[in-house]
Amino acid sequence: LKVSTGYHIVHNQQSYPDFHGFSYLQGSAPYIVGNGLPPSAAGATSPAPQTPFGPAIGSPITPYGYSFPTPGRVACAQSPAVCEKTAYRTLDGSCNHLEQPGLGVANTRYGRLLTPKYADGISAPTRSVTGEELPSARLVSLVAFGEQDVPDPEFTLHNMQWGQIITHDMSMQAGGTQSKKHPTRCCTDDGRLIGLDTAHKTCFAIIVPPHDPAYSQVGTECLNFVRTLTDRDSNCQYAGGPAEQLTVVTSYLDLSLVYGNSIQQNSDIREFQGGRMIVEERNGGKWLPLSRNVTGDCDAVDSSEVCYRSGDVRVNQNPGLAILQTVLLREHNRIADALAALNPHYDDRTLFQESRKINIAQYQQISYYEWLPIFLGAENMLKNRLIYKAPGGSYVNDFDLNIDPSVLNEHATAAFRYFHSQIEGRLDLLSEMRTVLGSLTLSDWFNRPGIIEVGDNFDSLTRGHATQPEELTDINFDRQIKHFLFRRNMPFGSDLRSLDIQRNRDHGLASYNDMREFCGLRRAHSWEDYSDLISVPIIEKLKSLYHSHEDVDLTVGGSLEAHVSGALAGPTFLCILTEQFYRTRVGDRFFFENGDKITGFTPDQLVELRKASMARLLCDNGNRITSMQPEAFRTVSGSNPIMPCTNIAQVDLTKWIDQKPYATADPSAHYGRK
Numbered sequence: 001l002k003v004s005t006g007y008h009i010v011h012n013q014q015s016y017p018d019f020h021g022f023s024y025l026q027g028s029a030p031y032i033v034g035n036g037l038p039p040s041a042a043g044a045t046s047p048a049p050q051t052p053f054g055p056a057i058g059s060p061i062t063p064y065g066y067s068f069p070t071p072g073r074v075a076c077a078q079s080p081a082v083c084e085k086t087a088y089r090t091l092d093g094s095c096n097h098l099e100q101p102g103l104g105v106a107n108t109r110y111g112r113l114l115t116p117k118y119a120d121g122i123s124a125p126t127r128s129v130t131g132e133e134l135p136s137a138r139l140v141s142l143v144a145f146g147e148q149d150v151p152d153p154e155f156t157l158h159n160m161q162w163g164q165i166i167t168h169d170m171s172m173q174a175g176g177t178q179s180k181k182h183p184t185r186c187c188t189d190d191g192r193l194i195g196l197d198t199a200h201k202t203c204f205a206i207i208v209p210p211h212d213p214a215y216s217q218v219g220t221e222c223l224n225f226v227r228t229l230t231d232r233d234s235n236c237q238y239a240g241g242p243a244e245q246l247t248v249v250t251s252y253l254d255l256s257l258v259y260g261n262s263i264q265q266n267s268d269i270r271e272f273q274g275g276r277m278i279v280e281e282r283n284g285g286k287w288l289p290l291s292r293n294v295t296g297d298c299d300a301v302d303s304s305e306v307c308y309r310s311g312d313v314r315v316n317q318n319p320g321l322a323i324l325q326t327v328l329l330r331e332h333n334r335i336a337d338a339l340a341a342l343n344p345h346y347d348d349r350t351l352f353q354e355s356r357k358i359n360i361a362q363y364q365q366i367s368y369y370e371w372l373p374i375f376l377g378a379e380n381m382l383k384n385r386l387i388y389k390a391p392g393g394s395y396v397n398d399f400d401l402n403i404d405p406s407v408l409n410e411h412a413t414a415a416f417r418y419f420h421s422q423i424e425g426r427l428d429l430l431s432e433m434r435t436v437l438g439s440l441t442l443s444d445w446f447n448r449p450g451i452i453e454v455g456d457n458f459d460s461l462t463r464g465h466a467t468q469p470e471e472l473t474d475i476n477f478d479r480q481i482k483h484f485l486f487r488r489n490m491p492f493g494s495d496l497r498s499l500d501i502q503r504n505r506d507h508g509l510a511s512y513n514d515m516r517e518f519c520g521l522r523r524a525h526s527w528e529d530y531s532d533l534i535s536v537p538i539i540e541k542l543k544s545l546y547h548s549h550e551d552v553d554l555t556v557g558g559s560l561e562a563h564v565s566g567a568l569a570g571p572t573f574l575c576i577l578t579e580q581f582y583r584t585r586v587g588d589r590f591f592f593e594n595g596d597k598i599t600g601f602t603p604d605q606l607v608e609l610r611k612a613s614m615a616r617l618l619c620d621n622g623n624r625i626t627s628m629q630p631e632a633f634r635t636v637s638g639s640n641p642i643m644p645c646t647n648i649a650q651v652d653l654t655k656w657i658d659q660k661p662y663a664t665a666d667p668s669a670h671y672g673r674k
């Protein structure tokens with residue numbers, strides 16, 4: 001592969017080496033004050049829209065010279081050909097982009113920054129530049145990554161857990177089950193490889209090396225791995241060129257995991273009364289409705305076990321996730337009930353859509369202003385125009401038709417998965433006084449969410465996640481996910497780090513070295529050149545694994561870099577994450593800060609929405625949680641003390657008293673199309 005010189009990379013490496021004040025963009029961010037006008041009229045200083053790193057829609061050439069078909073045109077989704085400008089988001093994400101209605105829609109292709117590196121140029125998993133096989137993903141997981149338990153001094157388990165919520169909102173690789181035993185078997189039940197001639201064509205099993213510290217004890221030689229479906233497997237998506245994987249959910253941060261990704265999915269979880277979503281009363285509380293296929297969706301002992309149905313099939317995967325899904329669902333109904341009291345003349349549809357809109361807005365506020373700065377660094381976000389300082393009641397009108405909001409394959413398959421490092425295998429149960437009542441072992445409760453309904457567990461686990469530190473974001477991945485993932489009563493399970501590495505090769509992601517160069521860092525010409533970001537002992541380990549320094553998988557190299565100060569990732573992953581979250585905001589016409597007259601909020605409402613916090617969300621939606629620290633993603637400290645919930649700022653919903661001219665709008669407008 002050769003880098004095309006025609007590609008313009010915005011960034012330089014001058015500010016890089018000492019890790020201080022690392023910035024990707026020259027110049028300062030234009031602060032856009034709101035008056036409902038487009039950015040040019042609102043005083044934005046940059047003439048041409050430019051993402052932090054990547055090409056905008058319509059840029060014909062990627063760095064490697066392959067021209068991508070316009071995503072909107074190849075989308076299989078049933079997006080209308082012509083969109084109407086309506087007040088609310090559609091459920092499948094269509095018509096967010098009015099000119100390319102298929103952008104960001106469920107069941108379309110991932111975006112990609114760099115041309116794929118398939119072994120055959122089309123779809124075969126990546127191989128070494130020497131033509132040989134890459135080292136076993138399990139071997140790389142064992143040799144390059146650790147499994148030490150190092151608690152993070154600053155951030156709580158909710159910080160990790162919110163990340164999984166964001167992940168599930170943004171993407172889900174097609175064709176897999178992610179947590180349930182996959183119906184396609186690439187290994188025999190006793191862990192032997194099924195021969196290539198008999199295995200299903202989507203198999204890409206992970207070969208366990210001899211003397212594996214865990215698996216050799218039970219004779220497991222093979223970890224199941226099924227390839228992600230691509231546009232080439234789809235009748236309506238393929239437009240030629242190398243394979244691109246498909247993602248099942250809307251790429252927008254639109255709480256699709258709560259509301260579903262289609263009208264059909266949504267109707268199955270909506271009450272159709274009072275604007276509410278379905279909740280079921282059990283064990284003295286209000287819970288997500290039950291799955292209709294308990295033994296299929298969960299690792300349930302029998303069909304009487306609790307197993308949930310929600311907007312996202314992954315809801316049951318682990319207890320912390322099921323808790324936050326429940327919190328976000330209850331928040332919807334809390335808002336709907338309040339709006340119904342404030343506006344008795346509203347019908348179900350208006351209540352539903354208005355509550356959904358507020359729920360999403362609060363969630364975007366928390367995600368961009370409270371959560372993301374922890375990962376990306378507040379300064380980096382400000383410099384790259386991901387957020388603005390003290391916006392008060394003003395709009396941020398920089399929505400840009402040239403920005404593709406699709407989730408990047410490099411983001412979902414490599415960079416964002418680095419935060420699997422934050423997962424903790426022991427989940428503490430805490431009383432209101434924050435004394436430890438007990439704890440759960442993660443691998444006992446994969447796909448068995450019913451545990452959160454037992455006794456006071458919902459509140460105790462919620463407090464636990466708000467108090468207990470997450471694992472340090474580093475090269476260590478907890479034993480519970482490194483040897484025991486989805487183990488279902490077996491002595492061992494799978495290894496999430498191995499899956500991440502194998503998935504990188506399945507998706508043919510560009511190499512670590514290519515991505516460094518794309519991000520404006522120095523391209524390495526020898527192993528030693530990696531020492532600017534990766535420690536020498538780790539480079540030695542990589543040398544023992546890979547044939548060439550050009551072979552290092554993006555997932556691996558990016559996870560081994562020293563972090564940029566103030567952020568939770570090294571420069572290469574930070575570049576991908578920054579690019580992604582810029583696109584996710586600026587490419588979303590419905591982003592809550594947008595001052596559009598039809599889709600936006602009033603300045604008064606915006607002031608309220610900006611008071612939303614994780615702490616308040618947990619206070620409002622527990623069973624009996626009465627105290628919380630104001631910054632729930634951060635551990636309790638002198639400056640972040642536990643306080644009564646009543647002291648934590650609340651979004652005042654009286655600002656929504658019948659201020660909308662569209663309260664009695666045409667009902668068909670609610671799904672955004674006629």
Ligand code: HEM
Pocket residue numbers: 160161162163164167171172173176178179247317318411412413416417419420422423481496499500503
């Ligand atoms: C207990 C917590 C978690 C578990 C058990 C878990 C497990 C998994 C599994 C099994 C997959 C699919 C692996 C594959 O077959 O390729 C996956 C994908 C992924 N995970 Fe996690 N995860 C957890 C938390 C997180 C967190 C905290 C983040 C980020 C902050 C994250 C980010 C991702 C991403 C981006 C993907 C790919 C999504 C896609 O399909 O596009 N996960 N995770």
Ligand SMILES: [Ca+2]
Pocket residue numbers: 168169170249250251252253254255256257
């Ligand atoms: Ca979504």
